[in-house]
Amino acid sequence: MSRLLEAAIDFLDADAWHYEVQPGGSDDEPRIHFRFTGENAQFQCLVACYEATERICILTVFPVVVPEALRPAIAEFIARANFGILIGSFELDFRDGEVRMKTSADVEDTPLVRTFMKNLLVANLGTADRYFPGLVKVLYAGMTPADAIAVVRELQ
Secondary structure, three states, X not given: OOHHHHHHHHHHHHOOOOOEEEOOOOOOOOEEEEEEEOOOOEEEEEEEEEXXXXXXXXXXXXXXXXXXXXXXXXXXXXXXXXXXXXXXXXXXXXXXXXXXXXXXXEOOOOOOOHHHHHHHHHHHHHHHHHHHHHHXXXXXXXXXXXXXXXXXXXXX
């Protein structure tokens, strides 16, 4: 088992997460899949471990698909959300409307202790869950991206 995959599994096991390890995509690296239920939504999550480049990436997929007509507004919401986020960033796939939170790290020569994995995962999941209500306000309530971000940040 690879060093990165082993570290991720070690943390998830120690913290009693339920997950599946599945074969990777075109890069053939294994991926860990799990669900996370936050205060605001349930998310599909993925941990990708890139051994050759010693990078780890956590992706949290939002449980909505953004209609094509609303993608510019959601892109603005995401740009406003990303400004000021210290760890990670939001992404919008303009092809299919998928929104996700991405947190990654180059871990070359880094000891992969449980605290490192926990901090990376908590930053990702917490940020995704915190911003989800604002995204929903833009999608379904017609709120402007600026107002939705203001609401999210007011609640922090």
